[in-house]
Amino acid sequence: MVAQQYATDYTLPEMLVACAAREIQNGDVVFAGVGTPTLGALVAKLTNAPEAIIAMESGSIGCQPYRVILGIGDNACVENAICTTSLWRLFSDQQRGFFDVGMVGGAQVDKFGNLNSTAIFGSGDYYRPKSRLPGSGGANDIGASAKRTIITMPLDKRRFVEKVDYITTPGHLDGGDARKRAGLPGDGPAAIITDKCIFRFDPVTKEAYLDSVHPGVSVEEVKAMVAWDLKVAENVKTTEPPTVEQVRLTRILDAHKIYTGSGLKNLTFENYVKMLEESYELLHQLF
Template sequence: MNNNGTGYNLQELLVAASAREINDGDVVFAGVGVPLLGALVAKLTHAPNLIMAMESGSIGPFPYRIILGIGDNSCVENSICTTSLWRLFSDQQCGFFDVGMIGGAQVDKYGNLNSTAIYGEGDYHRPASRLPGSGGANDIASSARRTIITLPLEKRRFLERVDYITSPGYIDGYNSREKAGLPSGGPASIITNKCIFRFDPETREAYLDSLHEGITVDEIKANVSWDLKVAPVVKTTPPPTDEQLIITRIVDRAGIYTNGGLKNLTFENYMDLLEKSHDDLQLFFK
């Protein structure tokens, strides 16, 4: 339950938690799904000067409608400009992006992400599972001033060491990121379905900072594969505010990202939700 007794689901909590990681004036490289919803909620609440960037090359869009892919027309609605993918990533390598929002199949205690291969009993050349690979994730993790990681909390995903580093976090901890030629950046948080992890400023190791309502420390420890450090005072993750819930439910009125609605999506109800969210979201521009 939220502050005023209105129910919310887990995905809506993740959207709100992602939004809170963003500061007003940040330039954010946000992926489609919960990260993008979080960025939109932030822009429509506490961070009106946030500038979003989409992988397709759109800079500063302010869409009236939910974005389902980087090729959607809504990616360029009200944008500052549209450029190319290579130009966007070049700007990122120049240090122009404050926040990168990424995920993966595995993460380790130093925030390194794997989206390349799950080894199992094999190795890189003969893995148990071959995954999609980096895409732009390595560029984001290497160049953004800070990264926000989102993925479900499962023991098979949270490892002491990932099988393969697709996207670097703090590598081996301490100053190893700097030694590798990445003088700035690194993960700021890992947002999961049960808790939020942050990173020790000296060792660069992830520690438990915040629990979602009803979750225990022991439950978190049982779902990571290393000796997890815990903050001296573990916070309770704030619930979504009424304003955050209203905006989330306007943008994602069909629950595509927040309630499993993608499986029931048809062309007709997709057009209906686009028209209704377009009309509702225009209220925020007046």
């Protein structure tokens, strides 16, 4: 076996993508959301899981895009796809147990892996929130039905809360066998991948615990960014760095740093068209 060559010049968002990619096993059928989940799934497809099948909300199954995907309705979602079907059919198949992995994110996550992408209440409530967010889309269905879910989001104390303001995507609800009692068919979150560490879930209590910290990050730094009394593994690991190949692929897939940097802030219509033209050539080399 050829030894992995690890990158030394990676960024933390690129580390997040690499860690997400490693959660996908060869042959998995993956329901991937737009953004970091899609990047992670595509990097996995091009490295450790070449037989993985990536599905997207609009009905695309097995896409290998030539252009950067910014939304589920983009033409790029169907490029090189095995097939395209309807949104309702895709979700129907998911509810029947055909999806191994769901990759999701949100604005808030709590210690049981419940996600909120609906509203931040602040001092208000659902009808008068501090912030109104995009909402569920397919996130509720993914969290309820996928055999396992992988959560990807930056580590931030405002995001990692004791209890989410609103459960958009069910995690392990209030722990233990709560999912089973609620009648949810999927097994719930398996990991929370962040830009500084990886959380996993206790098999009995279903509460998140710190499993590994990324190189250069301390346990204390992670605990300071979490709003609950975080459990820590007895032997906390150091996360395996991204490989040179994983970083190279991430930079091709997201050459303008839309998801691994601040590229979205500078995206005008003219820049968008230019980005699509450039990414077509870059991604054509991969697929």
